[in-house]
Amino acid sequence: MKEYFRFLGRCFRVSFVGDWRYQLWMLVLTFVVLLGVNAYAKQFVHGLIETGMTDQVSWGLYIANFTYLVGMAAAAVMLVIPVYIYRKHELHDLVIFGELFAVAAIIMCLAFVNVDLGRPDRFMHIFWRFNFPRSMLTWDVVALGGYLLLNLHICGYLIYCSYRKRKPHFVFYIPFVFVAIGWAVSIHTVTAFLYVGLGGRPFWNSAIIAPRFLASAFAAGPAFIIITLQIIRRTTAYRITDEALALLRNIVTVALAINMFLLGCELFTEFYTHSAHMASTVYLFFGLRGYHALVPWIWTSIAMNLVAMVILFLPLARSLKYLNLACVLMIVGIWIEKGMGLIVPAFIPSPLGEMVEYKPTLNEILVCLGIWAFGLLLYTIFVRVTVPVLSGRLVSDQVETSGAHPARSGAS
Amino acid sequence: MSAANNPTGGGTGPEPVAPEVTRRGFLRGTLGAVGGVAALAAALSPLKDIDKEDYTLEKFLQKHYKEMTPEEMKKVLARIRKEVEREYKLSPHLRDVKPIDGVQFGYALNLGRCIGCRKCVYACVAENNQSRSPQIQYIRVLEMPRGSVDIERGNHHYDRPTVPDEDHYYMPIQCHQCANPPCVKVCPVEATWQEPDGVTVIDYDWCIGCRYCEAACPYWARRFNFTKPGFPRDEAKSENPCGLNPDMAYLSNRPRMRGVMEKCHFCLQRSREGRRPACLEVCPVGARKFGNLLDPDSEVARILAEKHVFVLKQEVGTLPRFFYYFDQEYPRDIPLSAFKTSATGPALPGTPMTGGEA
Ligand code: SF4
Ligand code: SF4
Numbered sequence A: 001m002k003e004y005f006r007f008l009g010r011c012f013r014v015s016f017v018g019d020w021r022y023q024l025w026m027l028v029l030t031f032v033v034l035l036g037v038n039a040y041a042k043q044f045v046h047g048l049i050e051t052g053m054t055d056q057v058s059w060g061l062y063i064a065n066f067t068y069l070v071g072m073a074a075a076a077v078m079l080v081i082p083v084y085i086y087r088k089h090e091l092h093d094l095v096i097f098g099e100l101f102a103v104a105a106i107i108m109c110l111a112f113v114n115v116d117l118g119r120p121d122r123f124m125h126i127f128w129r130f131n132f133p134r135s136m137l138t139w140d141v142v143a144l145g146g147y148l149l150l151n152l153h154i155c156g157y158l159i160y161c162s163y164r165k166r167k168p169h170f171v172f173y174i175p176f177v178f179v180a181i182g183w184a185v186s187i188h189t190v191t192a193f194l195y196v197g198l199g200g201r202p203f204w205n206s207a208i209i210a211p212r213f214l215a216s217a218f219a220a221g222p223a224f225i226i227i228t229l230q231i232i233r234r235t236t237a238y239r240i241t242d243e244a245l246a247l248l249r250n251i252v253t254v255a256l257a258i259n260m261f262l263l264g265c266e267l268f269t270e271f272y273t274h275s276a277h278m279a280s281t282v283y284l285f286f287g288l289r290g291y292h293a294l295v296p297w298i299w300t301s302i303a304m305n306l307v308a309m310v311i312l313f314l315p316l317a318r319s320l321k322y323l324n325l326a327c328v329l330m331i332v333g334i335w336i337e338k339g340m341g342l343i344v345p346a347f348i349p350s351p352l353g354e355m356v357e358y359k360p361t362l363n364e365i366l367v368c369l370g371i372w373a374f375g376l377l378l379y380t381i382f383v384r385v386t387v388p389v390l391s392g393r394l395v396s397d398q399v400e401t402s403g404a405h406p407a408r409s410g411a412s
Numbered sequence B: 001m002s003a004a005n006n007p008t009g010g011g012t013g014p015e016p017v018a019p020e021v022t023r024r025g026f027l028r029g030t031l032g033a034v035g036g037v038a039a040l041a042a043a044l045s046p047l048k049d050i051d052k053e054d055y056t057l058e059k060f061l062q063k064h065y066k067e068m069t070p071e072e073m074k075k076v077l078a079r080i081r082k083e084v085e086r087e088y089k090l091s092p093h094l095r096d097v098k099p100i101d102g103v104q105f106g107y108a109l110n111l112g113r114c115i116g117c118r119k120c121v122y123a124c125v126a127e128n129n130q131s132r133s134p135q136i137q138y139i140r141v142l143e144m145p146r147g148s149v150d151i152e153r154g155n156h157h158y159d160r161p162t163v164p165d166e167d168h169y170y171m172p173i174q175c176h177q178c179a180n181p182p183c184v185k186v187c188p189v190e191a192t193w194q195e196p197d198g199v200t201v202i203d204y205d206w207c208i209g210c211r212y213c214e215a216a217c218p219y220w221a222r223r224f225n226f227t228k229p230g231f232p233r234d235e236a237k238s239e240n241p242c243g244l245n246p247d248m249a250y251l252s253n254r255p256r257m258r259g260v261m262e263k264c265h266f267c268l269q270r271s272r273e274g275r276r277p278a279c280l281e282v283c284p285v286g287a288r289k290f291g292n293l294l295d296p297d298s299e300v301a302r303i304l305a306e307k308h309v310f311v312l313k314q315e316v317g318t319l320p321r322f323f324y325y326f327d328q329e330y331p332r333d334i335p336l337s338a339f340k341t342s343a344t345g346p347a348l349p350g351t352p353m354t355g356g357e358a
Helices: A002-014 A019-046 A063-072 A076-085 A088-118 A137-163 A171-196 A209-233 A240-273 A276-286 A296-313 A320-347 A362-390 B025-042 B047-048 B057-059 B071-089 B121-128 B182-187 B212-216 B279-280 B299-306
Strands: B091-095 B105-110 B141-146 B166-173 B192-194 B201-202 B247-249 B288-292 B324-327
Touching: A002 A362, A019 A362, A019 B047, A063 A088, A063 A171, A063 A209, A063 A320, A063 A362, A076 A088, A076 A171, A076 A209, A088 A137, A088 A209, A088 A296, A088 A362, A137 A171, A137 A362, A171 A209, A171 A320, A209 A240, A209 A320, A209 A362, A240 A276, A240 A296, A240 A320, A276 A296, A276 A320, A276 B288, A296 A320, A320 B047, A320 B166, B025 B047, B071 B091, B105 B299, B121 B141, B121 B279, B141 B192, B182 B192, B182 B212, B288 B299, B299 B324
Parallel strands: B091 B247, B105 B324
Antiparallel strands: B105 B288, B141 B166, B192 B201
């Protein structure tokens, strides 16, 4: 136990050390986090009036980001599946990077839900009177909390074993890995049901929303990891093979293609049947009764996804430069699709047919940026600590190694 | 795997593994920590404007409405009374009114009579102490084109020198007190529930402000306090300068706070004591009818039995307790005889009949 706290202490110290690029990156992130904290403090005092939300559009950027990040968090499983089910053990360590990202993403999710509350000071009420299983929101709390714990356990255990130079015992992590795979699907599905279950919002009453969630997350998540892995490879001595990237590329390609197919299905159902319920969809894609704030967003998103898909299907994607371009397009494209394309239009027109558009305020955007910066900060620290542990450069002193450990010399 | 990997560098890239604690490092660390704390303090500075009364231990420990003993409720009511006195300079008649046995409230609205004057909207605001700025209203009156009950076609913001307009009819919408309320189902903390008399209420001291119920309501009946409710103050008056209604109940019209949900509750501070809702009393044409659905002699029960009533968005399955009907010939200027059709079925004027015509 003592050894474990010493490990945490050393991790903490390591996270402050790095070359100038690392320091600068962390400094910038910290600054953005503080901007976000400042904006949130204002919102905390004055209320959600500091945001662009109204009684008509009662969920906005916060819930949109939350939704997107739930998807990203589940993406970690896409790395887990080939490793454990198809026994591609050479990718073993990469799983940890994926799961660490899941941890950071879930923490961001929880932060986004919290800033969306009108009375964050009463958050504890959810434990005193938990409306389970009736409210889907309580399911989401269970799903996200469980997923966070699972991933913390799996990566914590594997990293600590590596630190102590022990061989991880499969009983302590393989069962958890399999539970986590199933659980990842559940966080998506439950989050999708949060919206799908609302009978008064026809835009969300589509059984395809949960599968689309999965597909788009399995595109955006690994895309993000492709990029991080390259950054790790560049800035540290840690070896990441091209083979790993190629595997991820395949996953992303298939997931994106499925996502586009499902989008097509949805559009056909909405427009060809021409039901009275298509008002929100018309508003999203073409504008309605002279209101069209979301139209440029959604078409940008579709264009980005299409270009990404074309690149991925061409041999071009073998070159990392183009692969990265496709990944960035996808990450942004799917962010727009989930945020501007899934959450906001469901509120426009309102259930009484009123047209009120949504425009986020600067304060709201700063809060979002702050949370993103916080998540990236966490993830950077996680990676910063994990890389030397996995490559055997940061090991417990209770293990015989040839290297001496400068960190020993510090205060207790 | 790494014994060969020399941790002190040796060409493995720019990656110092662990800090060497030197005097310089220590100094830098201290400076960094001081700077960090200062920056954090600056970032948190808006918190100094916070209303401390909002975060007392007493409020933090307050129980859910349904878990409070009568003693605890008494204490809570005393606290709220004190707060209202301090904040609005008025001693309210505040109590917790309970539902009456054997009563289920229902509302019926005569669309043939409503003239769209919006008097109900403002009577409600005054009765139920809604925020005046930003303005919160529970009732929305839609101006509807004749020949359609599709609320998507209603005009929310009609602004005419005189009402009614001949080519339109008017449809007021407020909480329908659904018997199968989606808003109650989704609330993660059970801050909103349906009472035995059918009124769906909110414990303003329990709501966490997630707005899930607002997204779930198909009738857009819920309103959120995006900020602290604001009332213009008439400083000349030493008593009740904000003009609040002092007749208050815990679950209905006591003043709300920032960040919680509210909505129509059929004026339960009145209706549970035998009076009728404010919107009904003010209606100049008597378009609004209210009463106990379980009593066959009540006005609403009779309307339900005798008129052709309908509910909005029946297809969403929420079973509203708010009914609409037309009791005049429809449309007003066409004689009823125009609708008398042969056995092939009814048709509206202008709608071509398909098949069955001789
Ligand atoms: S009208 Fe809306 S707020 Fe009122 S009970 Fe029905 S769902 Fe709930
Ligand atoms: S806003 Fe309040 S009443 Fe509505 S669902 Fe959330 S906690 Fe419940």
